[in-house]
Amino acid sequence: MNSQQQDKFTLINELARRRGFFWQSYEMYGGVSGFVTYGFLGARLKQNIEKKLRELFVNKLGIMEIEAPIIAPAKVFEASGHVDHFKEPMVECLKCGRRFRADHLLRESGKLSEAEAEKLNLKELKEAIEGHNVRCPECKGELGEPKYFLTMFKTTIGPYSEAVGYGRPEAAQNIFVEFRRLYETAREKLPFGVMQIGHALRNEISPRQGLIRLREFTIVDIEFFFDPEEPNCFLLKDFENETLRLVLAESRLRGSEDIIEVKVKEALEKSYIKVPWQAVFMTLAKKLLMELGVPSEKQRFIEKLPWERAHYSLQSFDQEVYVDRWGWIEVSGHAYRADYDLKQHMRFSGVDTQVFKEYERPVEAEKTIVKPLMTKLGPVFKDEAQKIAKMLEETKPEEVEVSFKEKGYYMLGEYKILPEHVEIRKRKVKEKGKRFIPHVVEPSFGSDRLVYVTLEYAYRVKEDRVILSFPRDIAPIQVGVYPLVSKDGLPEKAMQVYKMLVDEGFMVEYDEAGSIGRRYARADEAGIPLGITIDYETIKNDTVTIRDRDTWKQVRNHINVLPGLLHKYFQSKINFEDLGDLVK
RNA sequence: GCGGCCGUAGUCUAGCCUGGCAGGACAUCGGCCUCCCGAGCCGGCGACCCGGGUUCAAAUCCCGGCGGCCGCACCA
Numbered sequence: 144m145n146s147q148q149q150d151k152f153t154l155i156n157e158l159a160r161r162r163g164f165f166w167q168s169y170e171m172y173g174g175v176s177g178f179v180t181y182g183f184l185g186a187r188l189k190q191n192i193e194k195k196l197r198e199l200f201v202n203k204l205g206i207m208e209i210e211a212p213i214i215a216p217a218k219v220f221e222a223s224g225h226v227d228h229f230k231e232p233m234v235e236c237l238k239c240g241r242r243f244r245a246d247h248l249l250r251e252s253g254k255l256s257e258a259e260a261e262k263l264n265l266k267e268l269k270e271a272i273e274g275h276n277v278r279c280p281e282c283k284g285e286l287g288e289p290k291y292f293l294t295m296f297k298t299t300i301g302p303y304s305e306a307v308g309y310g311r312p313e314a315a316q317n318i319f320v321e322f323r324r325l326y327e328t329a330r331e332k333l334p335f336g337v338m339q340i341g342h343a344l345r346n347e348i349s350p351r352q353g354l355i356r357l358r359e360f361t362i363v364d365i366e367f368f369f370d371p372e373e374p375n376c377f378l379l380k381d382f383e384n385e386t387l388r389l390v391l392a393e394s395r396l397r398g399s400e401d402i403i404e405v406k407v408k409e410a411l412e413k414s415y416i417k418v419p420w421q422a423v424f425m426t427l428a429k430k431l432l433m434e435l436g437v438p439s440e441k442q443r444f445i446e447k448l449p450w451e452r453a454h455y456s457l458q459s460f461d462q463e464v465y466v467d468r469w470g471w472i473e474v475s476g477h478a479y480r481a482d483y484d485l486k487q488h489m490r491f492s493g494v495d496t497q498v499f500k501e502y503e504r505p506v507e508a509e510k511t512i513v514k515p516l517m518t519k520l521g522p523v524f525k526d527e528a529q530k531i532a533k534m535l536e537e538t539k540p541e542e543v544e545v546s547f548k549e550k551g552y553y554m555l556g557e558y559k560i561l562p563e564h565v566e567i568r569k570r571k572v573k574e575k576g577k578r579f580i581p582h583v584v585e586p587s588f589g590s591d592r593l594v595y596v597t598l599e600y601a602y603r604v605k606e607d608r609v610i611l612s613f614p615r616d617i618a619p620i621q622v623g624v625y626p627l628v629s630k631d632g633l634p635e636k637a638m639q640v641y642k643m644l645v646d647e648g649f650m651v652e653y654d655e656a657g658s659i660g661r662r663y664a665r666a667d668e669a670g671i672p673l674g675i676t677i678d679y680e681t682i683k684n685d686t687v688t689i690r691d692r693d694t695w696k697q698v699r700n701h702i703n704v705l706p707g708l709l710h711k712y713f714q715s716k717i718n719f720e721d722l723g724d725l726v727k
Numbered sequence: 728g729c730g731g732c733c734g735u736a737g738u739c740u741a742g743c744c745u746g747g748c749a750g751g752a753c754a755u756c757g758g759c760c761u762c763c764c765g766a767g768c769c770g771g772c773g774a775c776c777c778g779g780g781u782u783c784a785a786a787u788c789c790c791g792g793c794g795g796c797c798g799c800a801c802c803a
Binding site for chain 2: 155157160161162167170172173174175176224225228229230231233244247294312345347348349350351376451452454455473494606607608625627628629630631633656657658659660661662663664665667668676678679680688690695697726
């Protein structure tokens with residue numbers, strides 16, 4: 144195969160394996176799809192990309208970063224809805240053992256529409272398969288019981304099989320389950336954001352797109368909490384004139400994927416994007432990708448259709464980047480999760496996830512209070528009285544009052560509460576504030592996908608040589624140091640320069656193997672932005688040449704000004720031409 | 728998960744049809760040479776995806792598995 148005919152995905156995967164950016168894990172045992180190991184260059188590239196995310200969100204926006212376990216007890220993902228939603232119905236042929244998506248068989252057999260088939264539960268699927276006499280499409284054998292294939296990794300915690308745990312399919316839930324403590328740490332003020340960068344696990348049925356779809360991958364989840372009654376974003380004025388390229392759900396429903404280019408301000412005025420904070424995060428995501436080397440015209444935000452959205456989301460945009468092989472692929476998702484998750488965890492755990500917000504001025508209001516009379520509840524409900532009292536406190540008093548008036552009793556779950564069990568009081572109160580569950584917008588990045596698109600957009604071919612033109616602030620190695628030839632004291636001098644730059648905190652590589660041209664070529668392929676060459680002039684006057692990876696131009700300057708200039712260069716405060724006098 | 732194609736050093740590949748010592752190129756390492764872009768010379772390391780079968784003998788033929796690519800499906 145000729146390298147010119149291959150697509151960039153293939154070229155990048157080959158280069159990645161050869162130069163040690165990443166490769167498929169467990170090759171020794173035949174390899175397992177969906178798992179990847181980053182080598183020296185790739186691990187550092189990924190760290191540098193994540194460092195940029197931290198600079199952007201943690202340093203500049205004050206979002207708090209946490210690090211929490213990958214394994215969670217089953218309850219967490221039961222509450223979050225993942226146990227119910229993160230699964231596909233499968234059915235196995237009793238004769239040949241092949242497995243199929245149960246709903247797809249029904250759809251393909253022409254008996255049901257896509258929407259109908261998707262709604263069925265296991266029992267209904269079984270009945271539909273039997274009722275329509277659907278058989279194995281391969282061998283016409285009889286089909287067994289439909290079963291769900293759970294796409295979360297399941298395990299047990301400790302030695303007891305009943306202690307079920309799941310590998311997290313997203314890093315978000317850690318933030319929701321720790322909400323109370325995080326809110327306290329944020330000094331009980333809204334809005335505030337929490338970020339987690341970590342591994343997530345999804346047992347994909349058939350992943351085979353390299354870094355694009357993995358079973359274990361790094362996810363960057365940010366949960367940004369705000370008061371739904373005050374959704375305005377104090378950063379909006381900095382971003383309202385930025386443009387976003389959107390593909391709206393309404394136009395997708397009309398069968399068009401046209402991209403509209405709108406200013407953030409307009410997107411909010413026209414309600415294309417429901418929450419201002421979400422628009423701001425989308426803008427930041429766009430800028431981030433540009434800094435990783437993806438031009439804005441190769442990016443778009445596509446609004447998910449209602450049935451494409453995750454179960455927790457009210458509005459979702461996927462940030463997509465155009466790549467050579469697959470066209471548009473998702474690099475980040477922006478979901479408006481509202482109060483879904485905190486509400487669910489409050490329901491399942493019984494822990495109050497509401498926040499209290501003080502009004503500027505107290506509001507006078509008449510309040511109905513249902514006070515449980517323990518002397519009455521105790522004898523009737525015995526040891527359940529405590530629990531009932533607590534449940535009554537969480538019930539809306541008005542509901543109880545209305546029910547007493549209409550029916551003479553109130554059903555609290557399975558408990559029948561009579562008027563004599565409680566005291567209903569009206570009281571004028573000064574409301575000092577309100578209690579509510581914060582809403583949340585979630586920007587979520589796939590770290591591995593960011594690495595991939597960075598590689599693809601850095602990939603260039605110049606005079607038949609491969610160059611990885613990484614933006615200078617994420618290059619895994621910053622500087623190469625080379626003696627022009629390995630004799631006459633040049634290597635010794637080069638080692639001095641190498642050590643000085645290492646001491647200055649740069650990522651430096653020393654190389655004296657082979658011809659100088661070969662070393663430059665190797666460095667270009669590893670994406671090293673600058674090459675410093677020690678030649679015979681260095682011996683005379685302590686000057687070196689500095690070579691630019693992308694243009695192959697060289698400048699010359701004194702060794703002792705290198706540290707200061709290089710620091711400025713890597714902070715993008717000066718350009719290559721400012722590093723010295725142009726050679727030739 | 729289904730169908731088609733495929734699997735030989737780090738990479739690309741010859742050999743497979745017709746069974747008989749697995750060869751080359753690039754990369755890499757050591758040496759020589761070398762005053763700025765994968766130069767040259769000498770030398771070294773390094774491979775038949777795994778398992779089973781047929782056979783005196785399997786990279787080669789057969790079966791199964793694993794993995795890859797393409798298409799379908801999936802991607803909450």
